[in-house]
């Protein structure tokens with residue numbers, strides 16, 4: 001709970017960002033860390049990934065239920081300010097009691113084979129890939145559906161891994177992996 | 186970093202009236218922004234019961250305990266809780282008095298008492314009548330009463346819902362309630378009907394609700410479970426008789442087996458007592474939520490006139506952060522921030538069927554307006570399809586958990 005130095009001349013601008021970010025946290029949770037099962041946590045993302053998500057929502061290049069309507073309310077500068085703000089908050093890996101724990105061991109093995117090359121360090125990091133470790137299970141399920149249905153774009157290597165996994169394990173293979181990633185703490 | 190040294194000697198004090206979404210958010214975020222600030226919340230109830238998701242309790246899909254949050258959790262943020270009711274604000278002496286006889290001093294006062302009902306607007310309706318014909322527009326015993334009445338009703342009964350004129354708390358709320366009552370009746374009492382007597386000719390997310398009603402409850406056919414009588418067809422309710430369970434509207438008198446009267450509304454009583462109200466609601470500076478009538482006192486949430494922002498929990502939460510930052514800056518003689526706020530309201534229309542309305546607002550200090558940012562906001566697309574509706578139901582429940590934690594956690 002870092003308080004702000006209110007006497008500093010920069011405070012008005014800093015408070016503008018605090019207030020602006022406050023319009024995200026009633027959905028995404030305090031500091032961008034949610035407790036619900038579906039809305040993704042948005043803390044701790046690299047700035048460019050955050051900006052990419054917001055601008056692709058604006059253009060509907062990335063499918064969304066609500067984020068397109070919201071992202072279009074912010075300028076590029078405001079998005080950068082929000083990306084820096086949330087990027088500076090630690091991503092909290094909160095317990096997800098809805099996880100199917102029976103799937104975790106097999107999910108972990110499959111993840112190592114099909115996902116870990118990009119979603120590194122048990123899904124905690126990776127170049128331009130977002131965070132899977134401890135991310136909300138249902139958000140990840142919806143994202144995988146969007147990739148599989150070609151509503152969300154995949155790079156070639158990613159698409160090949162998805163196809164290989166689908167051939168080997170079917171859609172359930174993804175669910176096993178996602179239950180594992182959601183459980184990483 | 187706390188307050189700087191000089192300010193620390195006189196850390197400002199804030200008294201917040203009401204521990205609902207508006208008041209609790211403001212209190213918590215004042216402490217987050219300035220950990221040295223002294224914050225007291227006056228709230229008569231030890232437990233707050235959210236109105237949001239209370240329609241799922243009425244429809245039988247949720248236990249009321251999930252709506253209940255203990256006020257005591259706010260102490261973890263260093264907030265002083267006074268379990269009492271505020272009875273007056275003296276803006277000159279800068280004190281709030283309570284029913285219990287306390288007088289509490291403030292540098293800035295924040296008022297968020299929610300709505301009160303204009304019982305005089307419907308002849309025969311009153312707090313006593315609401316024990317027979319519940320409003321269930323403040324959650325708690327009224328919610329469980331309406332649920333119990335629906336459970337006790339025979340198959341083939343008529344449920345009357347009267348929807349109020351604008352502006353009122355939660356514009357899509359009556360229609361979500363109608364949907365979830367219909368969902369319950371369809372499964373358990375399929376010969377029953379819902380008669381909606383409305384004081385308006387159109388309502389929030391109307392297309393999406395009507396689409397859900399067509400999909401699930403036969404709306405628009407002869408077998409429709411829901412009949413909607415708009416104002417133009419005489420839907421405005423003028424009187425009730427709890428003894429006979431009759432409701433009189435401009436169109437005529439109707440008898441219900443269960444009657445849910447959602448009365449016209451105004452700012453909470455304390456706002457009236459403190460002279461903060463004009464035309465039913467509290468005019469404010471929309472940058473800081475400071476009252477335009479009484480200096481040093483801020484009003485936010487359902488009681489305030491936030492013009493284009495609807496009276497919702499999400500609005501109250503978003504405003505709470507602007508009010509916290511604004512009140513802090515003014516208390517310390519600094520420039521208040523320029524708010525950029527948002528609202529989003531989810532509604533559940535049936536099984537696996539959610540949708541939303543969202544808007545982003547920029548503050549225009551010249552016009553003292555929170556203006557929807559052009560190109561942003563709007564409702565879920567009509568043609569979004571069942572998968573999108575299913576996702577929005579998951580997201581609605583997620584929003585509920587996250588906003589509860591952001592306000593009272």
Ligand SMILES: Cc1cc2nc3c(=O)[nH]c(=O)nc-3n(C[C@H](O)[C@H](O)[C@H](O)COP(=O)(O)OP(=O)(O)OC[C@H]3O[C@@H](n4cnc5c(N)ncnc54)[C@H](O)[C@@H]3O)c2cc1C
Nearest residue numbers: 203205206207236237271298299355486487496497498499
């Ligand atoms: C059926 C229904 C469904 C809803 N669904 C949604 C939804 O899905 N999403 C959404 O965003 N919003 C929803 N809302 C709207 C939301 O509940 C309100 O907009 C929100 O509660 C407003 O917050 P508030 O703090 O202004 O007022 P309130 O929630 O009414 O809180 C006011 C508090 O002040 C206290 N108080 C009053 N007078 C005094 C006094 N004199 N002294 C001390 N304390 C006092 C009260 O006890 C209360 O705790 C819904 C509302 C209803 C009725």
